[in-house]
Amino acid sequence: MDGYITLNSSLLASQNLNVIQINLDAPPTFTRNTDKGRPDLTVCSQPLIEETENWEVLEEPSFTDHQFIQTNVKTTITSHTFKSQEDINNFISHLQVTIIEACNKVFKIKSQPIIETPVWWTNKLESNKKRIRALRRRTQRSHQNERTVRKLFWKAEAKKHVKEVRRTKSSGWKDLCTKATNPYVKHFKSVQPSQLSVLLNASPEGGHQKIAQDILDQIFPYPTTTTSTNHHLTTYPDDCPHSRQKK
Numbered sequence: 001m002d003g004y005i006t007l008n009s010s011l012l013a014s015q016n017l018n019v020i021q022i023n024l025d026a027p028p029t030f031t032r033n034t035d036k037g038r039p040d041l042t043v044c045s046q047p048l049i050e051e052t053e054n055w056e057v058l059e060e061p062s063f064t065d066h067q068f069i070q071t072n073v074k075t076t077i078t079s080h081t082f083k084s085q086e087d088i089n090n091f092i093s094h095l096q097v098t099i100i101e102a103c104n105k106v107f108k109i110k111s112q113p114i115i116e117t118p119v120w121w122t123n124k125l126e127s128n129k130k131r132i133r134a135l136r137r138r139t140q141r142s143h144q145n146e147r148t149v150r151k152l153f154w155k156a157e158a159k160k161h162v163k164e165v166r167r168t169k170s171s172g173w174k175d176l177c178t179k180a181t182n183p184y185v186k187h188f189k190s191v192q193p194s195q196l197s198v199l200l201n202a203s204p205e206g207g208h209q210k211i212a213q214d215i216l217d218q219i220f221p222y223p224t225t226t227t228s229t230n231h232h233l234t235t236y237p238d239d240c241p242h243s244r245q246k247k
Contacts, residue, residue: 017043020071026057032065042071051075120172125165132161 012019020042029040042055051074058068082088135157139150 012043016045018046018049019043020049020052020055026055027059027067029057029067029069030065031067040066040069042069048073118169118172119176120169122168125161125168128161128164132158 026038028036029038030036044052052071053074054070054072056070056072058070060068062068080091082091132154135150135154139147139154142150
């Protein structure tokens with residue numbers, strides 16, 4: 001128990017929190033058979049602990065080994081009169097912003113990945129996908145005598161759907177590349193960054209031939225210096241022929 005208190009004391013000190021003083025005359029907060037104690041602690045910040053009036057263990061049944069704890073905090077209630085509907089709207093907006101900011105500080109926010117619909121995906125493919133799923137559910141729920149026939153029909157329709165998806169994806173990509181006015185947007189997301197470096201200073205206009213020419217100009221630039229066409233030939237006398245006597 002001492003190690004537990006020591007561990008939590010270091011944690012509370014790091015978060016600038018304090019433990020509300022426990023009323024020693026209060027009943028135990030934990031009861032199990034013959035075991036009784038007060039392991040439950042109430043933690044709050046220093047400004048809030050100064051506003052705490054009472055800490056009390058309730059005798060109401062909690063249906064667990066731990067009892068309910070009631071903490072009373074002093075509050076100052078002030079009345080406010082709104083003169084117009086605009087004042088009410090401004091107060092409500094301010095209240096909503098305050099609640100949202102408090103929730104953002106307390107609750108952990110998980111970022112949900114946004115999945116964009118592909119440009120080649122059509123309403124026909126979406127309805128066909130739902131139809132294939134419905135056929136699968138009917139196959140799983142069908143009677144044993146009809147399940148084999150329904151499964152074959154479902155598999156055949158699923159194969160047709162996969163072929164249609166592949167064909168639409170290929171044709172949709174071709175249409176996107178053909179109709180695009182700016183070729184440096186979505187088309188080059190599948191290209192490696194090292195390949196995009198050659199298009200850094202190029203103009204994002206033109207067709208595929210101009211893009212290919214820009215790439216070739218960056219990779220194989222024109223030479224800045226011209227080589228001389230005059231060649232100087234140096235001739236040397238022929239070696240003496242070998243004879244059989246020298247051998």
